[in-house]
Structure formats: C-alpha cells, structure tokens
Amino acid sequence: MCRKGEFVISAMVRSLADDKIRKVSSMYGPQEVEDKIKFLEELAHLGQQVQVPWIINGDFNLVSKEEERSTRRINRRTANKFRHTLNSLGLHDMPLAGRRFTWCNG
Numbered sequence: 001m002c003r004k005g006e007f008v009i010s011a012m013v014r015s016l017a018d019d020k021i022r023k024v025s026s027m028y029g030p031q032e033v034e035d036k037i038k039f040l041e042e043l044a045h046l047g048q049q050v051q052v053p054w055i056i057n058g059d060f061n062l063v064s065k066e067e068e069r070s071t072r073r074i075n076r077r078t079a080n081k082f083r084h085t086l087n088s089l090g091l092h093d094m095p096l097a098g099r100r101f102t103w104c105n106g
Contacts, residue, residue, distance in 0.1 A: 007030065007039045008058075009026050009027075012052070020053070022053045023052050023053070024054075025054065025055070025056045025057075027043070027058035028058050033077075033078060036062060036078050037081065039060075040078075040085045048089075062079070064079055064086065
C-alpha cells in the first residue's frame with residue numbers, strides 16, 4: 001500500500017529478514033515558511049495513523065535548534081512547531097556525523 005501526499009510518499013514494506021511490516025516514508029520539506037507549516041501538519045497527520053514501526057528519510061529543510069544553522073538565524077515559530085511535531089510523534093532526529101552542517105552556502 002502506497003500513499004502520496006504533497007510532501008511525503010509512504011509505503012508499507014515487509015522485511016525479508018524478519019517478515020515484519022514497517023511503514024517507510026520519504027519526504028522533502030519546502031522552503032517557504034507557510035509551506036513548512038503545511039508540511040509539518042501533513043507529517044503530524046500521517047504519524048497519527050501509523051500502527052507499525054515507522055522509518056522516515058529525506059530532507060525536512062527545518063532545524064529545531066539555533067546551533068543547527070551556520071548563520072544562527074532561525075525562525076523560532078517553525079523551529080518550535082518542528083520540535084513539537086517530532087516530540088508528539090515520538091520521533092528522534094538522528095545526529096549528523098562527520099560534519100557540522102548538512103548544507104552551507106560557500
């Protein structure tokens with residue numbers, strides 16, 4: 001079963017290793033602030049429906065803390081909503097390994 005949203009594509013997959021079903025979602029977060037809020041609402045709605053282990057990958061294009069940005073400029077409204085969404089869904093942001101930032105202009 002596959003589901004395509006505005007920012008997320010999800011599928012139910014069965015592991016060949018243990019025969020268990022998991023939900024896998026790939027996403028790409030938008031650049032515009034208004035769209036970021038819509039993205040987080042879509043993620044929250046999707047997460048409320050998950051009944052099996054859930055794996056998410058992709059680029060959220062959001063930060064939850066000021067130190068995650070090279071310029072230290074952060075939209076506190078979207079950062080707070082991002083943190084709240086992650087916490088309410090019980091999601092954990094994997095730490096970046098080997099680099100300080102995922103992207104830097106210059």
